[in-house]
Amino acid sequence: MLLYGLLKRFIRAKCYKKKQSVEKLLTQKDIAEILSNRKNSPVFKYYGIRLLPTEEHSFKEVVGISDIHDLILIKGNEDTGERHIRERHDFWSIKKYLIQNEDGALAFQNQSKFPMDVAPIDYLKIADKVFSNGNLIEDNRHPMSDLFDLYIGEYEFSSQKNERVKLILYKGTKIIHSLFLVSSKYNHKRVSRFPFARGKVLLKKKKNKNVDETFIPYYDVKSKLRYGISIEKYPEHDLEHIYLIVFDTADYSHRNFIKLLEQKLTIFPSTKHEEVTYQNCDLRDVENFIMDIDYGLENNLIKLPRE
Incomplete structure (x- = not known):
């Protein structure tokens, strides 16, 4: 003892x-x-x-x-x-x-x-x-x-x-x-060993396109913005476009856009309801894709064109 x-x-x-x-x-x-x-x-x-x-x-x-x-x-x-x-x-x-x-x-x-x-x-x-x-x-x-x-x-x-x-x-x-x-059974669903953390969801106006955007950021352990999910809304067409945004680690400002899909516009009772939903929902499909992209970039297996 x-x-x-x-x-x-x-x-x-x-x-x-x-x-x-x-x-x-x-x-x-x-x-x-x-x-x-x-x-x-x-x-x-x-x-x-x-x-x-x-x-x-x-x-x-x-x-x-x-x-x-x-x-x-x-x-x-x-x-x-x-x-x-x-x-x-x-x-x-x-x-x-x-x-x-x-x-x-x-x-x-x-x-x-x-x-x-x-x-x-x-x-x-x-x-x-x-x-x-x-x-x-x-x-x-x-x-x-x-x-x-x-x-x-x-x-x-x-x-x-x-x-x-x-x-x-x-x-x-x-x-x-x-x-x-003791258990983590009530935790938000996330990819095992996912190296990024979801930040505060932002609802804003995308000025260059004059559309409403929901932005879901992902930060690394240095609090640097590395990835983002951008949902652009086109209510006149009842559509939304979903992009993955990749931030350049050299300066954390240059961005590459990867279009993931187009789908029917998701309607929420209020903006607060939308914010809370995307802050806590299961996004493991996209997060697995982020891990694949990140692995490819880290190991020079893929190169994204500058936009």
């Missing part, structure tokens, strides 16, 4: 030194401050109250206390608390995170997502269900286990099926660091 403890500290020092210098987690002083605010915070004083955080609130602000086990949810930031959970694991979040793959290269992390009908207001209810002594993982071998307690339990979502959920608390406290599904 002594050898394991030393090895764990060595791994943490090597693998997490850079990460910890960037991440903003709660310090022992922060934890003491949060717990000392019981006397003044309305969330502690009035049972069942939930605070809607604003920009003016500190990341340490308590936004909710769970109804059964008094678990504490703070406003947080991108590294811990409610914001961390929402940005990483909410079904509708489009924020991307990078990790190092087995080859040491940067890749997009495929963090698990909650079902689409789970909202931030549900986090404490889920945490309450998972929290119990029987769900505490005593032999937690994560390199940061000296900072956090890990609980793994089950929660029944609207699908009427129990799903395993991980609840991470700051060591020896009831302050929630993170909450997420």
Whole structure:
């Protein structure tokens, strides 16, 4: 056990030194401050109250206390608390995170997502269900286990099926660091090892053709725009033209257009409905084609004419 403890500290020092210098987690002083605010915070004083955080609130602000086990949810930031959970694991979040793959290269992390009908207001209810002594993982071998307690339990979502959920608390406290599904079954469908991330879908007017365009961008790990799906709409003909746009890696500005197909115009109830649909729908057929094009360009197997 002594050898394991030393090895764990060595791994943490090597693998997490850079990460910890960037991440903003709660310090022992922060934890003491949060717990000392019981006397003044309305969330502690009035049972069942939930605070809607604003920009003016500190990341340490308590936004909710769970109804059964008094678990504490703070406003947080991108590294811990409610914001961390929402940005990483909410079904509708489009924020991307990078990790190092087995080859040491940067890749997009495929963090698990909650079902689409789970909202931030549900986090404490889920945490309450998972929290119990029987769900505490005593032999937690994560390199940061000296900072956090890990609980793994089950929660029944609207699908009427129990799903395993991980609840991470700051060591020896009831302050929630993170909450997420073990399975990635609710994640958006994507091609395995796809090296690009879908960015925010844009609905705009294409000035050079005077047509409405839906643009679906794909970025690499350097946040450079590499590919795009352009849907041009011609309502007078009840048609839409779909193109793949290839951006030149030399300057990320020159573009090549590959026409994929023409089809009957897709009608949506609203522009918001269209944006959300294309942001989250299954586009693996086109993404597989993007991978083929990218492999060909990387290995000089194909050359696209400049336009």
